[in-house]
Amino acid sequence: MPPRTILVTGASSGLGAGLARAYAGNGVCLLLCGRDAARLEAVAQECRTRGAEVVAGRFDVGEADAFGAWLLEQDTAKPIDLVFAAAGVSAGTPQAGGPEGLALATMQVRTNLLGMMNTVEPLLPRMIARGAGQVVVISSTAGLRGLAYSPAYSASKAGVRAYGEGLRALLAPYGIAVTVVVPGFFDTPMTDRWKGPTPFMVSLDRMIAVIRRGVDARRARVVFPRLLALGQQAADLMPAAIGDRIMRNFRFHIEPGK
Numbered sequence: 001m002p003p004r005t006i007l008v009t010g011a012s013s014g015l016g017a018g019l020a021r022a023y024a025g026n027g028v029c030l031l032l033c034g035r036d037a038a039r040l041e042a043v044a045q046e047c048r049t050r051g052a053e054v055v056a057g058r059f060d061v062g063e064a065d066a067f068g069a070w071l072l073e074q075d076t077a078k079p080i081d082l083v084f085a086a087a088g089v090s091a092g093t094p095q096a097g098g099p100e101g102l103a104l105a106t107m108q109v110r111t112n113l114l115g116m117m118n119t120v121e122p123l124l125p126r127m128i129a130r131g132a133g134q135v136v137v138i139s140s141t142a143g144l145r146g147l148a149y150s151p152a153y154s155a156s157k158a159g160v161r162a163y164g165e166g167l168r169a170l171l172a173p174y175g176i177a178v179t180v181v182v183p184g185f186f187d188t189p190m191t192d193r194w195k196g197p198t199p200f201m202v203s204l205d206r207m208i209a210v211i212r213r214g215v216d217a218r219r220a221r222v223v224f225p226r227l228l229a230l231g232q233q234a235a236d237l238m239p240a241a242i243g244d245r246i247m248r249n250f251r252f253h254i255e256p257g258k
């Protein structure tokens with residue numbers, strides 16, 4: 001059975017917005033979350049035009065209580081079949097050098113890792129009771145080996161990956177699929193703020209097609225592009241000093257977000 005009720009966080013931009021559009025259609029209910037009301041409503045409207053029923057929720061995924069209560073309310077109205085925890089932020093070290101600072105580091109872990117858990121955890125007891133459902137978490141190739149100029153982002157995405165892998169093993173006996181997505185660069189407002197090399201970068205449409213294929217097949221992992229992931233894994237397996245030098249030479253900075 002194709003999913004009928006689909007939750008997407010980060011639906012107001014980039015990947016989340018693209019996934020919402022891709023799954024929008026007759027008979028589908030989309031629960032779309034983001035913080036920016038205008039952008040979220042524009043995506044919601046587009047999805048309605050494609051035939052989907054849409055409920056848009058303006059939430060900060062870091063606010064566990066308010067967001068969790070809304071999730072349970074929506075799940076009671078229509079049981080959620082498929083969850084895309086796609087909301088994320090990126091930052092890095094200042095262009096002039098030096099560390100990221102605690103505020104930026106915490107902000108990334110709060111949104112990318114805790115925000116993902118705030119999305120998934122409230123729904124798990126319901127999915128387990130139903131013996132059905134699928135959870136998709138969005139990690140990054142940055143989570144395979146810490147990037148020198150974006151350590152907290154790397155840490156948050158390594159956490160997402162480890163959580164997703166563990167969760168999949170835990171939930172398989174209940175009939176719940178967990179897909180861990182490990183993407184490299186794809187073209188979104190997040191990558192617009194990245195100033196530096198973007199090896200093997202693909203279009204948003206290409207990334208969405210690859211993710212959708214993997215999710216529809218309930219695959220355990222979607223890792224794309226593979227060569228970038230292999231490069232990161234190889235750097236992690238090398239002696240630390242060599243891996244560190246490679247990471248230091250991979251120079252970039254990330255312009256501040258909204």
Ligand SMILES: NC(=O)c1ccc[n+]([C@@H]2O[C@H](COP(=O)([O-])OP(=O)(O)OC[C@H]3O[C@@H](n4cnc5c(N)ncnc54)[C@H](OP(=O)(O)O)[C@@H]3O)[C@@H](O)[C@H]2O)c1
Nearest residue numbers: 010012013014015034035036060061087088185186188190
């Ligand atoms: N782009 C890449 O190359 C790339 C590569 C690997 C992994 N990823 C991951 O893919 C996911 C999507 O990234 P993207 O490139 O599509 O970025 P994007 O265009 O900047 O979109 C990020 C989305 O996350 C939402 N968001 C951010 N902080 C939030 C918060 N505290 N509460 C609720 N929503 C929040 C934003 O909503 P508002 O703007 O409405 O707040 C927006 O909808 C992220 O998890 C990112 O880390 C991206």
